[in-house]
Amino acid sequence: MRREKKAVIIHVIGQNEKNIPELLSRRDFSTLPPDKGIMRIDIITVHPELIKSPFEHSILKRAIAKGIVEVNLVNLRDYAFNKHKSVDDYAFGGGAGMVMMIEPIANCIEDLKSKVTYDEVIYMSPDGELLDQPMANTLSLKKNLILLCGHYKGVDERVREHFITREISIGNYVLSGGELAAAVVCDSIIRLIPGVLSDETSALTDSFQDNLLAPPVYSRPAEFRGWKVPEILMSGHEEKIRQWRFEESVKRTKERRPNMQSPD
Ligand code: SAH
Secondary structure (H helix, E strand, C coil): CCCCCCCCEEEECCCCHHHHHHHHHCCCCCCCCCCCCCEEEEEEECCHHHHHHHHHCHHHHHHHHCCCEEEEEEEHHHHCCCCCCCCEEECCCCCCCEEECHHHHHHHHHHHHCCCCCCEEEEEEEEEEECCHHHHHHHHCCCEEEEECCECCCECHHHHHHCCCEEEECCCCCCCECHHHHHHHHHHHHCCCCCCCCCCCHHHHCCCHHHCCCCCCCCCCCEECCEECCHHHHCCCHHHHHHHHHHHHHHHHHHHCCCCCCCC
16 A cells, blocks of 8 residues: 655754744845745755755754745655655666666655645756856745755656756766755855845855856954965955955956856
């Protein structure tokens, strides 16, 4: 007998049940554009524990606590239908490595979709579109996303053909599972949502926005072991500092990312 479909949201990360009402009352959408409510990201994984930690600290934790984003870890094993809760099986045609079966994934995605309308159903995959800043910018404007993490040899190809709307790679190398990649994608998009970073402009002055790398930054002390901070930064002359930073950005971009299209 197939298991009953059950409630899938195993854990709203960073929110422990006791303080949910308090967190809800503290939600502040005043910094969000009027057309933008909470963003919801559902991550389908066989190892929820593997991906919890990035959401329990620092900026992502605060974004969740503020109610700007909701991240749900969905345990794929809850949709496994045999008593061993297996989600993988041997590959047709033979060869080393297990393949994640279509059925639990189909059940899971369809269950989520019966409750929420998603903008994208994303599969983390080394052969996907390479994640970059423009892609993160685009995804940060979405409202509801599913991220599917693969394992072993990956997922049955029919999942990709019939359920997935977008495939993302975080680089040309192979990881053991999609969890770390999904965490990278989430971090890159959540920090862009208005209200997440305390200084609203700061995400926009980071590298890759405007096709420029960020300029060097310094903090106290002004001199350490004889190594001095550039004078101009202590001049208090805003316009000159802006100009210096721009020139350093251009220089750095030419040196380190010569193929990145420069604005000049
Ligand atoms: N056999 C596959 C690799 C599977 S790796 C191949 O050769 O292409 C197992 C899982 O890890 C994948 O299903 C995917 O979800 C994840 N993964 C591995 N490398 C990744 C990367 N660079 N970007 C995103 N996800 C990745």
